[in-house]
Amino acid sequence: MKKVVQLQYRSTTSGDFGRRLHDEFMKVGISSSIVSLYSNVQPSAEQHNLGKKEILVSRLDNKVNDYLTRKADKSLGLFSYPIFGTNVTRLEQVKQADAIYLHWSHHGFLSLTNMEQLAKLGKPIIVILHDMWYLTGGCHYSFGCEKYQEKCQSCQFFPDSKKNDLSTAGFEKKMKFYAKYDNLYFVSPSTWLYQCAQQSGLTQNKPVFHIPNVLDRNIYKPFDKKTAKEILNIPQNEQVILFGATSVKNPYKGWEYVTSALKILYEQRQNENITVLIFGNGNNQEISETIPFQTRFMGRLNDEYTLALTYNAADVLVAPSLIDNLPYTIFESLACGTPVVAFDTGGIPDMIQHRINGYLAKYKDAEDLAKGISYCLTHTLEPSPPAALNNNLSIQKHLDLLDAIKSGN
Incomplete structure (x- = not known):
């Protein structure tokens, strides 16, 4: 596979997962592009930023989500139930890509309907697990709740709701979506989230991989x-x-x-x-x-x-x-x-x-x-980088994944 596209809610010049992975792909000869809803990176052949219409759709989705979660326990963080988003399948970056990397894409960037539109293209979709959202009925972190391992219901985010609540609806929508397509691949940067993905009722039968983050060690290194x-x-x-x-x-x-x-x-x-x-x-x-x-x-x-x-x-x-x-x-x-x-x-x-x-x-x-x-x-510590911080190994695992998908293994 020679071309990939990174889809993410926001791109920044200070470095984010999608941009860093994009840079590493470019270094090893994989053509990569990025599509973002918000960005402080200037548009180019490699960086495509969506326009005002898509931002308005995002704001509408945020308002609807705020209404749907108005009674949620905010101390537990985000709960996302996307309704509106943008169909990005018509973009040239998506059309030309051999594989699609799906990063954090909430807040009205992509809905589950939009994700299914991408899946229908038949291209491999590699979902990067930045948090637990793809594994649950809607929470981004479960804070110890393990209901997502079977089926989300009676969610702690909605203490006053019925048994089948918004988390149940979100779980069932994802279950139907995931079950219809065999071109979905899930990648976790951490061991912990990898294990969560293996246990989730949504992804336990899907291909799940553990690949740590990439980081430019030419920039992040010890300095006097x-x-x-x-x-x-x-x-x-x-x-x-x-x-x-x-x-x-x-x-x-x-x-x-x-x-x-x-x-x-x-x-x-x-x-x-x-x-x-x-x-x-x-x-x-x-x-x-x-x-x-x-x-x-x-x-x-x-x-x-x-x-x-x-x-x-x-x-x-x-x-x-x-x-x-x-x-x-x-x-x-x-x-x-x-x-x-x-x-x-x-x-x-x-x-x-x-x-x-x-x-x-x-x-x-x-x-x-x-x-x-x-x-x-x-104490005088001389921190050595952890085993998870092996840039060459991480990018090689991504290349191996792309090769395995291409060969059907």
């Missing part, structure tokens, strides 16, 4: 820490705790635990020179009022070189996700040689070796999270 701090105007005697804050209210990101951990750490080390360096779109005022240490905000980092520089300037990254697949922030930090403290959950143990390249804290334990931060600041 003193020089990195100097470039970012950080005093050499400052110890830097790095934290990515996309939203303080994101139920997946464990904001309350990192703030509690930093308060515990402050009681122990308030006389030390410690700065909390924050990147992302978080609320600056709300964060600064909560964190006891000196804080500095980098804002949203839109290029990978600045992001790699920031990881190198830090002494430790804190990533307190309550559930996650194989988060790129951890991947990137470890590739730069900066240890990571995170909860022992989801796909995170694939990357962090406890007290070797970071610290795996007990789940939802702020005290242990603080202990982990202190451990990484106190």
Whole structure:
């Protein structure tokens, strides 16, 4: 197979799964293109961005989804039941592709009807599992619920609903769709989600593969820490705790635990020179009022070189996700040689070796999270990249998958 197309909700210049996979395919001679609903990447022969009409359809779908999930337990995160989307089968990038990579495509980009339109083309569709949505009746993470292994119903997202609720409808729609086509292939970046896919009532009889994320190691690599701090105007005697804050209210990101951990750490080390360096779109005022240490905000980092520089300037990254697949922030930090403290959950143990390249804290334990931060600041760790971070092996597995599909094996 010589041509593939990546379909994803958003493309960014700072690097995302689809774009990184696209770049790696291009390096090894596979022609790749990307189709996105939203993008800050300029349109080109390789990058196609949908227009205003498709964005309006997306907004309508979001409003309908908000209405359908108005009584959902928002503390459990996203629940998606797509109604509207865009038929992308007429696009030249899709017509010319030998295989279709389907990434995160919700929020009104593609509905299940649109996905079935793609399946009808007969081309292999390789579904990248960025979260659990393709395995469940609609939740993006099940938070311990195992009903998706048989059939979603009486969903914890809808505590006041009947037995057959929106999750049941979503599960049954996916079941009918998946059962009709034998050109659907599912790829999980993490061991944890791979096992979930093998157990799901939706995908347990479908081809499921485990292929870790790809990452450009020419960008994300160790850099002299003193020089990195100097470039970012950080005093050499400052110890830097790095934290990515996309939203303080994101139920997946464990904001309350990192703030509690930093308060515990402050009681122990308030006389030390410690700065909390924050990147992302978080609320600056709300964060600064909560964190006891000196804080500095980098804002949203839109290029990978600045992001790699920031990881190198830090002494430790804190990533307190309550559930996650194989988060790129951890991947990137470890590739730069900066240890990571995170909860022992989801796909995170694939990357962090406890007290070797970071610290795996007990789940939802702020005290242990603080202990982990202190451990990484106190001990001289020389993090080696985890086994999951083998770019050559990951891209080779994708090539092997494409070859196997082509040969019918």
